[in-house]
Amino acid sequence: DGGITQSPKYLFRKEGQNVTLSCEQNLNHDAMYWYRQDPGQGLRLIYYSHIVNDFQKGDIAEGYSVSREKKESFPLTVTSAQKNPTAFYLCASIRTSECEKLFFGSGTQLSVL
Amino acid sequence: AQSVTQPDIHITVSEGASLELRCNYSYGATPYLFWYVQSPGQGLQLLLKYFSGDTLVQGIKGFEAEFKRSQSSFNLRKPSVHWSDAAEYFCAVGASPPGAAGNKLTFGGGTRVLVKP
Numbered sequence: 001d002g003g004i005t006q007s008p009k010y011l012f013r014k015e016g017q018n019v020t021l022s023c024e025q026n027l028n029h030d031a032m033y034w035y036r037q038d039p040g041q042g043l044r045l046i047y048y049s050h051i052v053n054d055f056q057k058g059d060i061a062e063g064y065s066v067s068r069e070k071k072e073s074f075p076l077t078v079t080s081a082q083k084n085p086t087a088f089y090l091c092a093s094i095r096t097s098e099c100e101k102l103f104f105g106s107g108t109q110l111s112v113l
Numbered sequence: 114a115q116s117v118t119q120p121d122i123h124i125t126v127s128e129g130a131s132l133e134l135r136c137n138y139s140y141g142a143t144p145y146l147f148w149y150v151q152s153p154g155q156g157l158q159l160l161l162k163y164f165s166g167d168t169l170v171q172g173i174k175g176f177e178a179e180f181k182r183s184q185s186s187f188n189l190r191k192p193s194v195h196w197s198d199a200a201e202y203f204c205a206v207g208a209s210p211p212g213a214a215g216n217k218l219t220f221g222g223g224t225r226v227l228v229k230p
Contacts (some may be wrong), residue, residue, distance in 0.1 A: 009154075035220075042119075042203060044220075045218070092156075104158070
């Protein structure tokens with residue numbers, strides 16, 4: 001079945017460490033997004049990409065980095081510069097030719113040790 | 114800048130009772146509006162969307178929503194709630210279709226629905 005796979009489901013980060021969250025989709029979608037979810041704050045956009053080798057900052061990009069070397073993959077790195085990384089991270093994708101819905105992965109919970 | 118407000122953080126409803134979740138948005142032009150549902154520890158699933166046309170839209174799982182431009186609202190309703198409807202619900206607004214270049218969906222803070230037996 002097609003879908004979006006995020007891994008790992010749970011991730012722990014030590015202080016000063018960079019960690020990478022994986023997002024892979026086999027839906028042949030062009031656009032991919034990373035959101036951060038904090039309780040009571042809804043989802044906030046970190047980065048998004050509409051084509052391979054191109055990506056744009058969202059509303060809260062500081063302390064994060066991404067790459068889009070392949071259409072199906074959009075990994076997110078939480079760097080040591082992100083001082084409050086504990087959150088639930090959601091990846092989403094959509095085919096840009098369609099005006100329908102975002103498909104979401106099942107998320108990664110990142111916590112600080 | 115666009116914004117979304119969901120005034121109710123928590124709502125408790127009895128099984129079989131009706132449910133209404135409020136959503137108010139701020140955007141200058143005609144918005145693209147969505148309602149998503151999230152089960153604990155999971156991603157989001159689209160319930161319904163409004164782009165244009167009939168202001169009363171039907172979605173999955175028996176949900177509907179009504180777009181009221183004069184009130185800048187897009188409230189979600191369900192006539193009879195089932196225990197499986199316990200989840201968190203998010204309203205979202207976009208300036209263009211979701212896949213359009215440069216589009217960014219703005220989400221509300223969410224409303225957690227608890228269903229009493």
